[in-house]
Amino acid sequence: xxxxxxxxxxxxxxxxxxxxxxxxxxxxxxxxxxxxxxxxxxxxxxxxxxxxxxxxxxxxxxxxxxxxxxxxxxxxxxxxxxxxxxxxxxxxxxxxxxxxxxxxxxxxxxxxxxxxxxxxxxxxxxxxxxxxxxxxxxxxxxxxxxxxxxxxxxxxxxxxxxxxxxxxxxxxxxxxxxxxxxxxxxxxxxxxxxxxxxxxxxxxxxxxxxxxxxxxxxxxxxxxxxxxxxxxxxxxxxxxxxxxxxxxxxxxxxxxxxxxxxxxxxxxxxxxxxxxxxxxxxxxxxxxxxxxxxxxxxxxxxxxxxxxxxxxxxxxxxxxxxxxxxxxxxxxxxxxxxxxxxxxxxxxxxxxxxxxxxxxxxxxxxxxxxxxxxxxxxxxxxxxxxxxxxxx
Numbered sequence: 001x002x003x004x005x006x007x008x009x010x011x012x013x014x015x016x017x018x019x020x021x022x023x024x025x026x027x028x029x030x031x032x033x034x035x036x037x038x039x040x041x042x043x044x045x046x047x048x049x050x051x052x053x054x055x056x057x058x059x060x061x062x063x064x065x066x067x068x069x070x071x072x073x074x075x076x077x078x079x080x081x082x083x084x085x086x087x088x089x090x091x092x093x094x095x096x097x098x099x100x101x102x103x104x105x106x107x108x109x110x111x112x113x114x115x116x117x118x119x120x121x122x123x124x125x126x127x128x129x130x131x132x133x134x135x136x137x138x139x140x141x142x143x144x145x146x147x148x149x150x151x152x153x154x155x156x157x158x159x160x161x162x163x164x165x166x167x168x169x170x171x172x173x174x175x176x177x178x179x180x181x182x183x184x185x186x187x188x189x190x191x192x193x194x195x196x197x198x199x200x201x202x203x204x205x206x207x208x209x210x211x212x213x214x215x216x217x218x219x220x221x222x223x224x225x226x227x228x229x230x231x232x233x234x235x236x237x238x239x240x241x242x243x244x245x246x247x248x249x250x251x252x253x254x255x256x257x258x259x260x261x262x263x264x265x266x267x268x269x270x271x272x273x274x275x276x277x278x279x280x281x282x283x284x285x286x287x288x289x290x291x292x293x294x295x296x297x298x299x300x301x302x303x304x305x306x307x308x309x310x311x312x313x314x315x316x317x318x319x320x321x322x323x324x325x326x327x328x329x330x331x332x333x334x335x336x337x338x339x340x341x342x343x344x345x346x347x348x349x350x351x352x353x354x355x356x357x358x359x360x361x362x363x364x365x366x367x368x369x370x371x372x373x374x375x376x377x378x379x380x381x382x383x384x385x386x387x388x389x390x391x392x
Contacts, residue, residue: 015175015178016178017178018175019139019140019176019178019179020140021141022136022143023141026100027144027164027167028164028165029099029162029163030162030163030164031110032092032110032188033111034163035163035186035188035211035292035293036211038163038165039163039211039292041210041211041212041213042215044207044208044209044211045207047085047086047208050086053075053078053079053082054078054082059074059075059078062205062207063204064229081197081204084194084197085193085205085208085209087190088190088193088194088295089189091192091193092188092190093111094109095110095126096108096109096115096121096123096126096127097109097110097128097162098120098128098129099130100130100144105117107120107121110188125150126150128148128149128162129148130144130147130148131146131148138176138179141167142176144162145162145164145166145167146160146161146162146172147159147160149184158182158184159176159182160185160186160187161183161185161186163186163188163292168290169183169186169290169292170290185292185293185294185297186292186294187293188211188293189209189211189293189294189295189296190295191294191295193295194298199230199231199305200229200230202302203230203306204229206299206303209296209299211291211295211296212300213287213291213296214283214287216284216300219280219284222276222280223276223277223307223310224261225261228259231306233252233255233261233310234255234309235247235251235255247309247312249312249313249316249317250317252310253265253317256273261273265317267318270314270318271314273314274314274315274318277307277314278311281304281308281311284300284303284304284307287300288300288301288304
């Protein structure tokens with residue numbers, strides 16, 4: 001028997017965002033198809049039949065290659081990713097979700113199809129069970145909007161949001177974070193199917209992924225990236241063997257010109273392009289916050305990561321970092337000399353290089369050139385800001 005988290009020090013009256021009192025009324029959960037309709041998910045392209053490849057036309061389009069340039073490796077990778085997309089849906093269909101019908105427990109899958117009770121509880125590795133009654137003190141009326149993920153020995157209990165019309169994922173996650181209760185997004189598509197897959201490998205095939213609430217290919221077209229392989233728009237360099245690559249911002253901007261993303265490298269062109277990129281970033285961040293599905297969240301974040309790196313490169317070039325600030329030249333000559341002598345060599349910044357290891361705390365804030373969030377949604381961040389999604 002798993003133990004619930006301890007009661008928090010805060011009382012309900014001290015919470016910034018109130019948690020609704022438990023009223024005992026069961027909350028109907030969406031099936032997968034109902035959830036896609038409710039959240040207005042973009043219609044995914046149909047997957048090819050098992051054992052069949054994507055059409056030659058689709059491969060040429062998503063890889064931006066001619067038929068003669070498509071290699072056997074390209075075909076094998078496409079087949080691998082499409083299989084993973086298929087597995088993400090099929091594996092989630094094996095989940096057993098505990099629900100209440102009147103006062104009795106029943107068991108269904110993500111399609112709403114019933115399970116025999118004996119079959120349902122036989123393998124607890126797939127069982128998403130209703131929370132223990134003691135949790136009502138903590139989660140209030142969110143009780144029926146949550147399930148305990150399958151228990152793993154030696155691991156803490158994890159709570160997953162169940163898509164429904166009454167309470168949004170964003171609000172439930174935000175409000176329960178006040179009590180240090182982490183709410184994870186729904187596994188209607190299982191993210192573990194992609195745990196060994198990189199973003200550049202996955203990116204060309206996002207049109208076949210279900211549950212995404214944005215037309216990401218259209219957004220990339222607006223930025224100008226639709227014909228460019230993921231990440232190749234950036235120029236990177238390493239300071240030593242096996243070191244983590246860093247973005248060379250000035251070289252990357254010149255590459256943007258070469259690729260046709262911008263007309264020239266004037267400040268006016270760079271700022272105009274940055275405005276377009278930042279607009280797409282903000283739209284995607286808002287959509288990710290409201291999307292209740294773990295795998296579609298990763299796909300949206302994958303594009304955010306790409307666009308963030310472009311935006312940071314543009315900012316480095318248009319607003320160069322000044323390690324001593326604007327007023328350094330007002331110092332007496334001897335003070336400037338001392339500062340120069342005492343400066344730690346390891347803190348030097350190569351102009352135009354976005355240093356991932358050190359960042360730019362003064363000018364750029366937290367702008368390390370790394371993914372904004374982990375791909376593992378088991379560590380989904382708990383933000384106390386904002387609200388959205390469902391009306392309540």
